[in-house]
Amino acid sequence: MLIAFLTAPEGVEQVELTEPWRALTETGDTPRLLSTRPGHVQAFDHLDKADTFPVDETVREASADDFQALVLPGGVANPDALRMDADAVAFVRSFFEADKPVAAICHAPWTLVEAGVLPGRTLTSWPSLRTDIRNAGATWVDEEVHVDDSARGTLITSRKPADLPAFDDAMLREFGKVAA
Template identity: 55%
Template sequence: MAENSKRVAILVTDGFEEVELCEPREALQDAGMETVIVAPHDGKVTSWQKTDWGSKFEVDATLAETDAADYDALLLPGGVINPDALRIKDKAVAFVQSFVEAEKPVAAICHGPWTLIEAGAAKGRKMTSWPSLKNDLANAGAEWVDQEVVVDGNFVTSRNPGDLPAFCRETVRLFQAA
């Protein structure tokens, strides 16, 4: 890893959409960034692949042993199970809040913005997400738009795996500029 490269936390728990971790992670690594899988527990986290459980991924750091100050940016993959489980974990919400308060870049796709809502970070933002989060984001004070990718300040959001090319491009661009 180069001395000036970025360090990116990828916050997940079991049930994240596999492609929404793998493709952005690969794009970030190809751009010379270090990616760290952060989870509430140690060991492995299990992905979700459309309709069933997928691959297992090694956890690099637990929420209990890491600090947002150790990272330059945050990636929040979706899947329904993953962000729904994270948003009820105080340490996960506090971890996300730390990035928001420090004005570090955050990228969230699909259901990933649920965690941003819980962290109180959606108000006044222009965002997109999986369509079922439209009212959740609006109720949290965000302006929801139906676009493949939305960049609003230090946030990048996308709707679904079909948006990954645009999401990865804009995530890399934003994270490199941080």
Template identity: 65%
Template sequence: MAALTGRKIAFLVAPEGIEQVELTEPWKSVEQAGGQPELVSTEEGEVRAFNHLDPADTFPVDRVADAVSAADYDGLVLPGGVANPDFLRTDPGAVAFAKSFFDAAKPVAAICHAPWTLVEADVVRSRRVTSWPSLRTDLRNAGADWVDEQLVVDRGEGVSTLLTSRKPDDLPAFCEALVDEFAH
């Protein structure tokens, strides 16, 4: 696994509805690689994660989306959960924060339902992506080339690398790829 020493990685989440394992597993991978993960949300305080539909743990927010930008970080992780990205895509500050990584050509990793936020940011056009299957039509309507694969790494010259995965079962490949990508 690549080293992320000195790299700061943002994890953008809503106040609740985050799929816990899609937050905690990538977070651990960033920490184990020597990176510094920071939890960014739309509000100060704590966020509530879920194990599917069951409430799970709470996590302290480090920064608020309106007060940060891609310039503060080396990469962005967007965990899934159905409610999480559905809330984020309605928050202009969260959408602008996610889009700022594409404007700065910094890597972004999104899993499960998380690409909904990227649809709202209008950054998936002409990009190859995967997601939870129910997002297929939304992503295609937004101009993405949607495929049903465990991991998709879409690289382009002068643009953000975009890593996407479908579901919690894909986390091992997703976590390894995001650490490798964020290390470069």
């Protein structure tokens, strides 16, 4: 399967990008890194600069039709920048409109709030987002991983880097249903 990973040019939490990427490549899936600008994205280890990663395609050039699923890594600055980019928000929304699975970790649900895809859903996130998520019409839960398939498309969410093993397991299981 071809899986889109969407990040801003700067601010993605590196482990939240690299661990789900690794999990997917180990199962034979093909992740592609999308961003709002071409070139490279600058990842962070919390507040410290980490590695850079080459962008495969800009979100403006991309279409959800070309991908089977979407992963939204966190980091505080990453989703904050994405939610201010109309192309990124529309790209995210298009996965929900097409009933395609989306996995989001940590602060990534901020982009989902902006995309207007949360009413009626239940999800988890970094705890500071709970009020934003509730104000967007969703139910926030404090769980290691939560899978919501009660509305259009499946949404897999986790709270933080420590939840990555559970996040990756749920992501692989739910994305595998698309391939089946």
